[in-house]
Amino acid sequence: MQYQEICENTIEVVREAASYIRGKHEDRSNLNIEVKGQHNFVTEVDKEAERILVEGLSKVVPEAGFIAEEGTSTKKGDVYNWVIDPVDGTTNFIHGVYPFAISVGLIEHNEVIAGVVYEFGLDEYFYAWKDGGAWLNGNPIKVSTVTGLENGLIATGFPYTNFTYLSQYMESVEYFMKNSHGLRRLGSAATDIAYVACGRYEGFYEYGLNPWDIAAGILLVKEAGGRVSDFEGDNSPLFSENLICSNGNSYDEFLKVIRKIMLSK
Ligand code: IPD
Ligand code: CA
Ligand code: CA
Numbered sequence: 001m002q003y004q005e006i007c008e009n010t011i012e013v014v015r016e017a018a019s020y021i022r023g024k025h026e027d028r029s030n031l032n033i034e035v036k037g038q039h040n041f042v043t044e045v046d047k048e049a050e051r052i053l054v055e056g057l058s059k060v061v062p063e064a065g066f067i068a069e070e071g072t073s074t075k076k077g078d079v080y081n082w083v084i085d086p087v088d089g090t091t092n093f094i095h096g097v098y099p100f101a102i103s104v105g106l107i108e109h110n111e112v113i114a115g116v117v118y119e120f121g122l123d124e125y126f127y128a129w130k131d132g133g134a135w136l137n138g139n140p141i142k143v144s145t146v147t148g149l150e151n152g153l154i155a156t157g158f159p160y161t162n163f164t165y166l167s168q169y170m171e172s173v174e175y176f177m178k179n180s181h182g183l184r185r186l187g188s189a190a191t192d193i194a195y196v197a198c199g200r201y202e203g204f205y206e207y208g209l210n211p212w213d214i215a216a217g218i219l220l221v222k223e224a225g226g227r228v229s230d231f232e233g234d235n236s237p238l239f240s241e242n243l244i245c246s247n248g249n250s251y252d253e254f255l256k257v258i259r260k261i262m263l264s265k
Pocket of ligand 3: 086
């Protein structure tokens with residue numbers, strides 16, 4: 001497997017889906033919004049974009065299967081699987097607010113080996129392949145070198161369907177309000193994680209995530225020199241449903257704070 005070539009071919013497929021989504025974003029009067037669950041929406045744009053991605057990616061690695069949010073393909077690959085979110089930030093998309101993004105990762109067994117996040121608002125392609133570094137629109141990116149959470153900007157996603165840990169989560173919000181440069185909630189986890197990779201944020205955390213929200217981002221942060229894990233510290237968090245990621249300098253402190261607050265009680 002030539003990881004770089006796969007990544008470059010993946011970008012081309014993402015470009016195709018992006019061009020379709022951009023066209024639909026200009027006229028959002030007819031999105032056919034469906035409710036998948038509480039506060040969880042899907043539009044015909046999510047479904048058609050996923051179809052474009054599945055069709056194109058099937059040619060990039062023919063033996064690979066799919067873990068795709070809208071269920072376009074349920075083919076399972078023995079070794080390789082694409083992990084796809086056709087529109088990450090659907091609520092933003094519906095309301096005409098940025099950011100929203102396409103997120104595509106390729107996993108070899110459970111390890112992400114190539115990843116692309118395309119964010120529409122700033123027209124930014126974030127991508128990485130295993131041992132090839134992380135890139136933004138052709139330029140290498142690195143996590144920030146800031147030390148100490150009190151000197152960092154932290155991103156998160158608010159719980160919107162799973163309120164099991166809401167009281168702990170609210171405590172964490174209060175903690176970062178008081179002990180960081182501030183807390184941001186943009187509404188697209190894939191974008192949040194890409195922003196950690198390029199040094200805009202020092203850290204990101206959220207619970208109730210799916211693998212398609214984070215697959216590409218996990219590799220971006222790792223290849224940009226940062227660290228990723230779940231709230232317990234397991235550094236293979238793809239299927240953990242919760243994630244922290246940060247620059248290398250802040251990770252130990254971040255994990256300690258999250259573990260103490262989110263895993264208490
Ligand atoms: C959601 C967004 C949001 C995050 C949620 C995700 P979707 O993805 O990434 O920022 O807070 O956890 O499910 O549903 O728009 O693809
Ligand atoms: Ca998502
Ligand atoms: Ca989505």
